Amino acid sequence: MLSLGRRGGVGDMLWDNIVYILFILAFTTIMAFYVYAQQDASAVWADYYAKEIVKVVDTSQPGEAITLDVHRATIIAKDHQIPYNQIFSFDNLHHAVCVQLSRGRATCYGYFTDVLLTEPTIELGVPINVLHFNVTETSYAPGKVSS
Amino acid sequence: MNLRAQLGDQVMVFTYLFIMVMVAGSIVGGVVLFYGTEIDFRPTEVQLLTRAVDHCLTLDTFNWDKAQNDSSYFFTVCNLNKSALESHTNQLKVCVNSKGCISEPHPLIAVGSDFLFCGLSGVQANEKLPRCLVSSLVISGKNVQIIASSNQKATQGVA
Secondary structure (H helix, E strand, O other): OHHHHHHHHHHHHHHHHHHHHHHHHHHHHHHHHHHHHHOOOHHHHHHHHHHHHHHHHHOOOOOOEEEEEOHHHHHHHHHOOOOHHHHEEEEOOOOEEEEOOOOOOEEEEEOOEOEEEEEEEEEOOOOOOEEEEEEEEOOOOOOEEEO | OHHHHHHHHHHHHHHHHHHHHHHHHHHHHHHHHHHOOOOOOHHHHHHHHHHHHHHHHOOOOOOHHHHHHOHHHHHHHOOEOHHHHHHOOEEEEEEEOOOOHHHOOOOOEEEOOOOHHHHOOOHHHOOOOOEEEEEEEEEOOEEEEEEEEEOOOOEEEOO
């Protein structure tokens, strides 16, 4: 009886340790994936692109056609499975530029110039990936548009 | 005796989980602190706003009398959106021949009402306060003061 009891105790202890080790492995894997996913600094790049586009818009005049190098943004967005037409969007109602490079919500920043941003399109491989959009007068109001 | 030991084992699971949560929280907190710092665009923004106003006031076609009587004229000629300035926590004040634009009760243009911090010394060292730019220029014999401030932060929107 005593030896059976001991065997059961050892078995339980071994099983407990295996469960703990598996739990630690799962935890470490999840945390490693999380840190790896953040390593490309997609949030920082989204913030950067939103503010750079706002800088261009705030110095632009109605009637101008803007072309910007967005190669890095397209690479990060592709890694996060974000469709190209969702990366850049212009909220003409609130006068804001929004950039989404990873799953979740987009980063938006506002511009003060009284213009509307229309027809955002991403052109791939010319030889880099570029974003085209038009700056138009406020009399034309299409609402929210995406690239 | 056995039951007590089993209860002790169960209690240890909660301690173990608590430590896991603490470690996970620390890692997430560290990553957010490292990658979550926003680029401070406010100094550039106040320069852009001052430049836009400066550029439009120096136009030969700018009608000062009309701007004095109708504030919408200023925003139309300068191509600025007043509601966008207000909603993005930008402030703008333009004074003509004023002794002190910060406290001037009758400016040419005022978007926002709290400009006192622009006159405080050392205010730019405090990152929590809005960025501010005070500039003066002489246009057609008029002494014009422009105060622009920005406290805009990037927001999370639906793409």
